[in-house]
Amino acid sequence: MAGAPTLTDGVVTLRPHHEDDIPACVEQSQDPDSQRWTRVPIPYELEDARRFIRHAMPGGWATDQEWAFAVQAAGVDGAPRYAGTVSLRNLGDARAEIAYGTHPWARGRGIVEAALRVLLEWGFTERGLETVIWWAHEGNWASRKVAWRLGFSCDGTVRRWTDQRGDLLDSWVGTLLRTDQRAPRNAWYDVPRIVGAQVVLRQHRDNDADRVLEACSDERTAYWLGPLPQPYTRADAEVFVRNRSDAMARGTAVHWVIADPTTDDLLGTVSLMGIGGHSGAEVGYWAHPAARGRGVMSEAVRLVVRHAFIDTEDGGLGFDKLRLVSAVDNPASRHVAEVNGFHEVGTERAGTLCRDGRHDAVIYDLVPGDLS
Numbered sequence: 001m002a003g004a005p006t007l008t009d010g011v012v013t014l015r016p017h018h019e020d021d022i023p024a025c026v027e028q029s030q031d032p033d034s035q036r037w038t039r040v041p042i043p044y045e046l047e048d049a050r051r052f053i054r055h056a057m058p059g060g061w062a063t064d065q066e067w068a069f070a071v072q073a074a075g076v077d078g079a080p081r082y083a084g085t086v087s088l089r090n091l092g093d094a095r096a097e098i099a100y101g102t103h104p105w106a107r108g109r110g111i112v113e114a115a116l117r118v119l120l121e122w123g124f125t126e127r128g129l130e131t132v133i134w135w136a137h138e139g140n141w142a143s144r145k146v147a148w149r150l151g152f153s154c155d156g157t158v159r160r161w162t163d164q165r166g167d168l169l170d171s172w173v174g175t176l177l178r179t180d181q182r183a184p185r186n187a188w189y190d191v192p193r194i195v196g197a198q199v200v201l202r203q204h205r206d207n208d209a210d211r212v213l214e215a216c217s218d219e220r221t222a223y224w225l226g227p228l229p230q231p232y233t234r235a236d237a238e239v240f241v242r243n244r245s246d247a248m249a250r251g252t253a254v255h256w257v258i259a260d261p262t263t264d265d266l267l268g269t270v271s272l273m274g275i276g277g278h279s280g281a282e283v284g285y286w287a288h289p290a291a292r293g294r295g296v297m298s299e300a301v302r303l304v305v306r307h308a309f310i311d312t313e314d315g316g317l318g319f320d321k322l323r324l325v326s327a328v329d330n331p332a333s334r335h336v337a338e339v340n341g342f343h344e345v346g347t348e349r350a351g352t353l354c355r356d357g358r359h360d361a362v363i364y365d366l367v368p369g370d371l372s
């Protein structure tokens with residue numbers, strides 16, 4: 001079929017690639033994020049860009065295998081500039097795979113999202129697509145957030161699936177159907193930094209893994225948190241840190257690191273979990289052994305409860321109920337609940353798994369009206 005048509009929403013323009021795009025294409029493909037997350041050749045030379053623009057892009061249209069567009073948007077000086085490439089790879093039977101990459105100058109400006117909206121509209125209406133699939137290497141959060149904004153599902157991780165220069169990488173996958181709303185399917189929680197008197201609640205970082213390892217190898221933590229891997233390894237700590245973003249991107253949890261205000265070292269973690277469930281979000285926590293016995297967790301839970309109940313228009317989460325579960329024979333954990341005003345509502349037999357088996361659990365709850 002003929003080459004790319006020109007499409008626009010008035011702000012971004014999707015058009016055929018042309019020779020003038022070659023230098024910007026080289027710059028984009030030499031950028032570390034492009035190399036990490038896409039299959040561009042390394043090293044990337046001028047000749048690679050020439051082949052891409054003169055042969056690969058028109059070839060996709062000629063064979064109907066890939067409908068690729070150059071994205072053009074106003075640069076900082078207002079002049080139109082090549083911003084990247086977006087495409088739909090035709091998989092047949094009304095299915096296509098979406099692909100996108102932007103030049104570094106165009107990132108963080110919403111340009112790719114706007115371009116993909118134009119592309120998807122064209123694909124669904126002009127190409128009769130029913131399902132568009134999105135793949136990204138696990139950990140490509142910028143790509144995942146763009147896909148989330150467009151309404152794609154994220155259906156999980158396919159292990160060792162995507163080929164990346166000879167390696168098979170774990171990959172996220174999701175789809176967008178023609179009939180789906182092109183808007184997020186769920187909340188995506190950020191982690192606000194909350195400053196207290198003796199703690200700071202913050203987002204996790206990769207280098208928290210050492211402290212997580214110390215805390216979760218500790219005998220007391222391991223005893224009360226029965227499901228923790230045993231023995232707890234450095235790899236377990238890395239997975240723990242990495243996986244925390246996933247629940248937040250799915251809108252099911254907010255996880256904070258409790259940090260020392262001076263050193264920023266991890267003192268523990270506190271979470272709101274099970275968000276969206278009918279019985280209210282559940283507060284969960286553990287403390288590093290060096291941080292116990294000085295009110296750190298009581299303060300951290302107080303800050304989280306406050307944030308949970310503050311209205312959304314005032315920057316909080318606007319929740320109307322919280323829940324907390326503790327083994328009946330775990331006095332330190334029960335103290336944290338009770339000092340924060342949680343009400344004991346009953347006992348669930350064999351309600352929590354400890355290292356030596358199931359223990360009865362006290363169920364607590366808290367509604368905004370309980371707080372004076």
Ligand SMILES: CC(C)(COP(=O)(O)OP(=O)(O)OC[C@H]1O[C@@H](n2cnc3c(N)ncnc32)[C@H](O)[C@@H]1OP(=O)(O)O)[C@@H](O)C(=O)NCCC(=O)NCCS
Pocket residue numbers: 033034037038100101102103106107108109110111112113135136137140141142143145146
């Ligand atoms: C993927 C890509 C096209 C996204 O374009 P972009 O202009 O950066 O996208 P946006 O700025 O609109 O959105 C990216 C979002 O991801 C967020 N993000 C980036 N890294 C993140 C991380 N590690 N954790 C959480 N969110 C992250 C950004 O903060 C931004 O969200 P915000 O707007 O709420 O702040 C661009 O980053 C790119 O070209 N990357 C290299 C190629 C690539 O990865 N292609 C996709 C292959 S599947």
